Amino acid sequence: MAALSIRDLDDGVKEKIRIRAARHGRSMEAEVRAILTSAVADESPQTDLFSALTERFTQLGGIDLNLPARATRPRAADLPE
Known part of the structure; x- marks a missing residue:
């Protein structure tokens, strides 16, 4: 198991965690773990950028692009050895 140390925590936050832990009948450490x-x-599952953009713009009605036909065939990249 990992350990985590939190510095510069506001005293008010610490007090609220202490009260919340007492309400739930557990230690402050257990309460912070639960939080x-x-x-x-x-968190929602991560999706790739293409899926996220597709989902976003589908909700807006999408877009149709008129792409011109290729005039030449695609060629392989010429990489130096």
Whole structure:
């Protein structure tokens, strides 16, 4: 298990965590663990950029692009050896 040290925590925040921990019947350390676990569990799954953009613009109605036909065939890159 990993250990985490938090510096410069506001005294008011520490007091609120202490009160919250007491309400839930656990130590401050256990309360902070529960808070952090809950915070990262609520994150939505990561999607790649293309999927995120597609989803975003689909909601807006999408866009149609008129792409011109290629005049020449694609060629391989000429890389130096």
